[in-house]
Amino acid sequence: MSRPLLMIPGPIEFTDEVLAAMSLPSPSHVAPEFIAVFGHALKDLRAVFLADESHQPFVIAGSGTLAMDSAIANVVEAGDKVLVVNTGFFSDRMADICRRYGAEVDSLDAAAPGDTLSAEQVAVQLEKADYDLVTITHVDTSTGVLTDVQGITAAAKAAGALVVVDGVCATAGEAMPQQAWGVDVYLTASQKAIGVPPGLALLVASPAALDKWRQRRTPVASYYSDWGYWLPIMNAYEGLSPAYFATPAVNLVLALAVSLRQLLDEGMDAIFARHQLMSDAVKAAIGAMGLGQVPTASAHAAHTLTCPRYPQGVDATMLGYVRDGGAILAGGLHPDIKGDYFRIGHMGAVSRADVLATLGAVESGLRRAGYALEPGIGLAAAQALLG
């Protein structure tokens, strides 16, 4: 292979068809052909999020942080009480964004990096104050922790709060039927399991989220994020007519249309099952190699990435050896444990061959770093599951 595999938790390996769409001559953002593609992509986005026409998709040029900013800028007003279900680095970011828009934020923190919070723990906290909004990080990319969006959303709804979920490291990898679970704003970015190079912020808002925005007493403090500008644009594209607020990232939208079609052709349930299988294989291999993982229980370990702890005597130098062996991995991110672990992304169109090649590179990297490891022991564990 001429280049190493990019096996980090985003950006990921993209399909040839998506990359080909990126390289087309840029269309005008008001050309009828482009409008048709964008309009269709908006419908497909709802289908990928498992929501119907009552839900409003937004596709905005920007990264996942913009998607977080857009959700909060629109549904939060100064003085609102927000409960952040905090499982790591990206939950901290959500809390900061809420504070920036004037919310009174309570952060309910997982006991330690690698832990999650249960719906019961959140329900207890919900009794202590009258929260307007609960935020959840579906998969915290800093710890590889998967949080119970379904259970926590049910608890939040019972307490009368809206729910915003950061799905940046989960969407199209972890099961997430937005409408069935009652999530009010589910947000993500293009560069992870959605399968498009970085640069698109993607959100789907429920009728209740749109009502909260419509009933605001104060203007949205962010000019670029204001749904008041974006809603007419999204409606126009879906209605196949031209409109302009800010120039869409046309090539990324072409690529998004291709990727969403590929996802829907495979089927969301099949995609979730495939992510589970790849994740099980990687985690089995890491276990067979004798390495621990950051999530404190396999029941709340994400299926989009794996966070192995370095064995005794090995540090991040090993990642250079893994790269020599053909796979680019990510280092630690959570500030409390940054130097203790690394991260393997396995979301999107990751094949069995990609997983095995990556695990082979991890084995050789560990051995070069001085860790005594029987060659093939991890690969055998993965192959037992992958067949």
Ligand code: PMP
């Ligand atoms: N939330 C989560 C869970 C993430 O993993 C990331 C990016 N790794 C973000 C938010 C921020 O996204 P971006 O880097 O695209 O701004």
